[in-house]
Amino acid sequence: MPANRTRMLLTCILVTVGTAVALGDEASDYERFRKRAQAEKRQRIQMLLAERSPAIATLKFVRKRVLLGRESKSEAEAPAAIVSPDGLVLVANSALEGGLGRVTVSISADLSDLLGDTTTKVETEDHKLIVGVETREYEAKLIARDSDLDLAWFRLADIADRKLPAIDFKQAEELAVGDSYYTISRLSESFDRAPVVTSHTVGGRVEVPRPLLVGTGGSGVVFTTDNTVAGFLIEQWPGEEADDLDDISFNAFILSPAQVVTAMQKAQAMADREDRSE
Amino acid sequence: MFANVFRSRWGGRWALMVTCTALAACGISRAQTTGQPVGSSSDPKLKQAIAAARDRVFPAVVSIVVVREDHIQGRRRLTRAGGSGTIVSKEGYIVTNDHVAQDGTRFRVILADKRETDAKLVGEDPLSDIAVLKIDPQSIGDAPLPVGQFGDSDQIEIGDYVLAIGSPWGMSGSMSLGIVNNNERLLSSFFEDDADYEAQLDRDQPTGSYYRWIQHDAAIAPGNSGGPLVNLRGEVIGVNTRGAFFGGDMAYASPSSVVRKVVADLVEHGEVIRSFIGLQFKPVKTTGYKTGVLINSVVQDSPADRAGLRPGDVVIAVDGEPVFVWTAEQLPGFRRWLSDLPVGTELVVSYERDGNRFETKLATTKYEKDVGERLAIKPWGMTVQDLTPRMARNRRLANDDGVLVTGVEVGGPGKDAKPALQAGDVLHAVAGREVKSLADLKQVRDALKHSSPRTASVLLDFEREGGRYVAILQPREDEEDERPTEVDKAWIGVEVQPVFGELADQLGLEGMRGFRIARVYANTLAAEVDLRVGDLITGLDGVALKPRSYKDAGLLQRRVKQLDLDGEATLTVWREGQSVTTVLGLQRTPQRPDEAPREKDRDFDFEARDITFFDRANKRWRPDTKGVLVTRVESGGWAGVGHLRVGDLITMVNDAVIEDIPTFRRAMAELRERHPAKVRMLVLRGIETRFLFIEPDWDDQAD
Secondary structure, rough: HHHHHHHHHHHHHHHHHHHHHHHHHOOOOOHHHHHHHHHHHHHHHHHHHHHHHEEEEEEEEEEEEEEEEEEEEEEEEEEEEEEOOOOEEEEEEEHHHHHOOOOOOOOOHHHHHHHHEEEOOOEEEEEEEEEEOOOOEEEEEEEEEEOOOOOEEEEEEEOOOOOOOOOOOHHHHOOOOOOEEEEEEOOOEEEEEEEEEEEEEEEEEEEOOOOOEEEEEOOOOEOOOOOOOEEEEEOOOOOOOOHHHHOOOOOEEEEEEHHHHHHHHHHHHHHHHHHHOO | HHHHHHHHHHHHHHHHHHHHHHHHHHHHHHHHHHOOOOOOOOOOHHHHHHHHHHOOOOOOOOEEEEEEEEEEEEEEEEEEEEEEEEEOOOEEEEEEEHHHHOOEEEEEEEOOOOOOEEEEEEEEEEOOEEEEEEEEEHHHOOOOOOOEEEEEEEEEOOOOOEEEOEEEEEEEEEEEEEEEEEEOOOOOOOOHHHHHHHHHHHOOOOOOOOOOOOEEOOOOOOOOOOOOEEEEOOOEEEEEEEOOOOOOEEEEEEHHHHHHHHHHHHHHHHHOEEOOOOEEEEOOOOOOOEEEEEEEEOOOHHHHHHHOOOOOOOOEEEOEEEEOOOOHHHHHHHHHEEEEEOOOOOOEEEEOOEEEEEEEEOOOOOOOOOOOOOOHHHHHHHHEEEEEHHHHHHHOOOOOOOOOEEEEEEOOHHOOOOOOOOOOOOOEOOOOOOOOOOHHHHHHHHHHOOOOOOOEEEEEEEEEEEEEEEEEOOOOOOOOHHHHHHHEOOOOOEEEEEEEEEHHHHHHOOOOOOEEEEEEOOOOOHHOOOOOOOEEEEEOOEEOOOOOHHHOOHHHHHHOOOOOOOEEEEEEEEOOOOOEEEEEEOOOOEEEEEHHHHHHHOOEEEEEEEEOOHHHHOOOOOOOOOEEEEEEEOOOOOOOOOOOOOEEEEEEOEEOOOOOOHHHHHHHHHHHHHOOOEEEEEEEEEEEEEEEEEOOOOOOOOO
């Protein structure tokens, strides 16, 4: 075989082998990367569960609905977040009302003269908080509400000197459209109130009726993927002139940590003022 | 043409027929227009008879208003109900239905001449659905009471005219005319097995098993219950008891032959004493037997059971008297004959079994009450009932020891117990003490209530579906008023509407956008700075306001809410072709109705709250209008019976002026101290004031 051809053959062989090795390396790299990412995600979620879920609680209560003079009661539960070690608890106000607090039965003027107020009145009572997977129920008193921001605060009774695990909205981060986020919820008593992490994405943003990020789901406190508090999920009604149910969007709106903190400060100040006046 | 018709043979007969028919028709028509058709209520003789009957019995018919204690979902509710009755003695005894008086805590009787007075329950007999009340004749003056006389219901026939008198839908003094459709009616049709008849009756309280009804078509409605069915001699031959949901004017009355005896028993003994032997019977019509009555069922441990009688035996004689019950209609009479025997009567019962004849002896025992007394235990969030032997049998319990749970309140202590209590559970012990009856339970409850320190948790021992369970119950203290308080937010006292596009053009504001003031609330900072209806707000704190659609209607107030409550707002206002800057202070968003201080009055059973800013503004009350707004009224509570309504504004209670919740609380506390017999309230209802007079029963205090 002439020397040139030999060189060419050897070169081809070398190139082929080299490419195969290189591709093999790349595939291994990808596989390593994938496994590393998976391991990191597993670790993040496990850390999130371990560090944050103790502050995620369940509020039990009795919901009383009155419509056209008829009252009905039912037991209900809502996800809650402990936001201070001395027993301040945050809940979405809409979770208390069951989504029907603002529903008005529209009937003719003649009939409404006869039947009176057709607004569904929703009240809640007998509030009790279950911390984590504990069985003990703490009495919880509703101290303030911000219906516009869909927030409600409770104060626990009888915690004595106990310092509860809490979520601090001041140590927080703001999300942006496209970011992923986690939420933690608790299953029912039948499942021992086990905490569950769900993963979502910030899919958009609205400016009206107020600036809010729009998520793809979840409830309660929002966490970034590295375990930082990033907001609170609320239900946002379109505004005072929403005139049919098509207007109502039940997307998960994310209230920023700054908005939550401002609202909480107002709520606490008001509650402290009322305590003093009593 | 008419003449030609008569000429032919067939035409003649045809013409005759037509002519006769026409003449007959004219005759009937004349009768309708000029004469009195037979049977019509305009027949003078019938009209006279009706008037005479009416005059005899009408004055003795009363309306009855009852405050009833219902147990619903584990809670006690007071409601108002009504019915009718007849005064049957000059001492003031009134016969009505048991279902009118049932669970009543107060009774008010209104006579035909509008005098009214309180009544007391003398006795009730659910099996015949008859109750007797009594009024004090002297409480309504010296004139003797009008009295209705009983007639003999056994003499009535199908087709007889009858009158129903009472208070349909609460409209007293109503009378209707009908005829007897059937004088031995059972409430079952030929589509049903007559043995099913007793199964259709309430399993705990088989009302109607001892008599046949009088079915008639004199119109009755709810409110007629307990009122008399009267014949044309003016005699009470029945007590109207039931109507039919379907089938037009079908009504049913309990016959006077039964009612008269029941009334006598209730007046004398306070109860109807019946004999009991423990047998359920079936008429022999479809059985193949030619005589006797078939035993369908034997109650365990009853006299019949102990005497050896068994299902399938055919009773052919009692004390030598032959027995023959062929149809279902004959059964009530036979049962009544047995039950009317004095308690303890010894009987020789002859019966056939497997083709052979036997005899046995038994002694009747007393028919025990079917259902037990009820009680609502509010701190436990449940209602309970004493068990009777019948209730225990129906539930296949070993005996009637224990107390039956009849309802558990949602979210209440009974529901929170682990395991949660349920309707149907039977309490056997509470706090370690045995509970065999309601009396035992009351003792334990009272002991716990007065224990010091107050008992925080109670151990319950109860039976459920054959098992025995225990649970801890934490009695509830008084309910706390958890009034939600909205966080303070800034507000300006105007209502606005968005202006843009064509609306702006039409208003001469081409190209402009903003919020037109539609209303300026009086007594607000907005009114003080002279903001006016028609002003167009185009900016807030230097930021332009540009609504794009009507859905932006709330934009202005939303922006204002974000401002500092202690600060000011600078509004850019377009008025009469000029831009004006107005600075105004911010005030707190007015209190919502559910945030207003409120008070639940447990004695009078109603709730009220303070007036809010928007109450005053929307109802256009004067600024000096004060009072408390009624938000809930229990219909059977003292306030409900006194006609207080949701929406009333209470401005005075007796001589106390009511300005707000604190003054209202003080006024009601004073009533609790003094226990006045009558309370006067001045309320504003709509645009008119009204006086309400409430008569509380201070002796009737709920748990």
